[in-house]
Amino acid sequence: MLARAADLPPSLQSFGQAKALSAYVLSAPGMTEGGLESSFANSQTGNGLALSNGYPTFAASTLLSPNLALDSGNGLDAATRFLAYDGALQPFLAPVSAPYLSLANGGHYGGFTYVPAANLRLRVGAAINSERLDHFSFDPAQPTGPLSLTYDASQSKSLLGGLSWDVSGALGLDVTAISSERSGVPVGFNNASAIAPKASTQALGFSAHLDMGQGWVTTASFSDSLTQLDQRDTAAAPASLHEQSYSFAIAKHGLFGDDALGLSFSRPAPSLANSFAAGLTASGDLPPVMVTQGLPGRAPESDFQLGYVTNFLDGAVALQTNAGYQTNFQGQSGVTSGYVLSRAKIKF
Numbered sequence: 001m002l003a004r005a006a007d008l009p010p011s012l013q014s015f016g017q018a019k020a021l022s023a024y025v026l027s028a029p030g031m032t033e034g035g036l037e038s039s040f041a042n043s044q045t046g047n048g049l050a051l052s053n054g055y056p057t058f059a060a061s062t063l064l065s066p067n068l069a070l071d072s073g074n075g076l077d078a079a080t081r082f083l084a085y086d087g088a089l090q091p092f093l094a095p096v097s098a099p100y101l102s103l104a105n106g107g108h109y110g111g112f113t114y115v116p117a118a119n120l121r122l123r124v125g126a127a128i129n130s131e132r133l134d135h136f137s138f139d140p141a142q143p144t145g146p147l148s149l150t151y152d153a154s155q156s157k158s159l160l161g162g163l164s165w166d167v168s169g170a171l172g173l174d175v176t177a178i179s180s181e182r183s184g185v186p187v188g189f190n191n192a193s194a195i196a197p198k199a200s201t202q203a204l205g206f207s208a209h210l211d212m213g214q215g216w217v218t219t220a221s222f223s224d225s226l227t228q229l230d231q232r233d234t235a236a237a238p239a240s241l242h243e244q245s246y247s248f249a250i251a252k253h254g255l256f257g258d259d260a261l262g263l264s265f266s267r268p269a270p271s272l273a274n275s276f277a278a279g280l281t282a283s284g285d286l287p288p289v290m291v292t293q294g295l296p297g298r299a300p301e302s303d304f305q306l307g308y309v310t311n312f313l314d315g316a317v318a319l320q321t322n323a324g325y326q327t328n329f330q331g332q333s334g335v336t337s338g339y340v341l342s343r344a345k346i347k348f
Helices: 028-032 078-082 099-104 145-150
Strands: 058-065 068-074 108-117 120-130 155-166 171-183 198-213 216-229 240-253 259-267 302-312 317-327 337-346
Touching (some): 078 099, 099 198, 099 216
Antiparallel strands (some): 058 068, 068 108, 108 120, 120 155, 171 198, 198 216, 216 240
């Protein structure tokens, strides 16, 4: 018999979240019952709201078998959603478990979720974010007419992989990996950002989360990365960057209902710019990028973020408020940055 989405593990539906497409809804009886009407998650992301790049956003999980699902999406916060196997709300703007996965944010995503056992989940996927193919047009310096064909817009391609293992009912371990290549300088960044014209990043991340009961969850993570840079315009910079990052977070789920409140501290990779993407007015909601840092004796950056997100009416209304504070911003000693962001989403 064909499986209904509601009868299969939530892990297989988590990428699409709102409702997954099952083999049943794709069958003739499912089609006649109107099963496709609300199968997509619209612009909902892992933290409740989508990246706003001006293009339609969606996420979907198509169930291929009782333990395999096909995932797809566009314009998503892939870093937050990739490890959200339970579909729980995440109050943070910047990912606390796998920060380098955010290099794949905002583009077109396709992949698979495989659940060989109840306590073991695997996810693999590929993402492409192309200003050439998607015709991004909000850069005022972008040429128009025939000259637009010569515009060297940015393009990034990423391969992602992740494994989650529930050691016990309270302890879980996650391993993530990403290989990402970027060419061109993304719109919204200027030459002062010291972005290499090409970059290739490989990163591996480890995280552990402990469920302390009554909705309290703590997460600790560590990531290691190696980035190869094109030095055509940055001859004074190193040809490669070997960097590490770590974070610690605590969150309370179900505070007043379908909501989450969280506080995190992190030491990001010095060259990972725009980690608080939605809070920086200079680059809007653009995905983070690896930049060239030629500063000798860089000071370690520290990031603090406080976030709250809630859903009403089965996700028809979503509210989110976040505050962040950064010290030694981008390795510059004594430079601080802060933001407060509030936003609402109503689904008709």
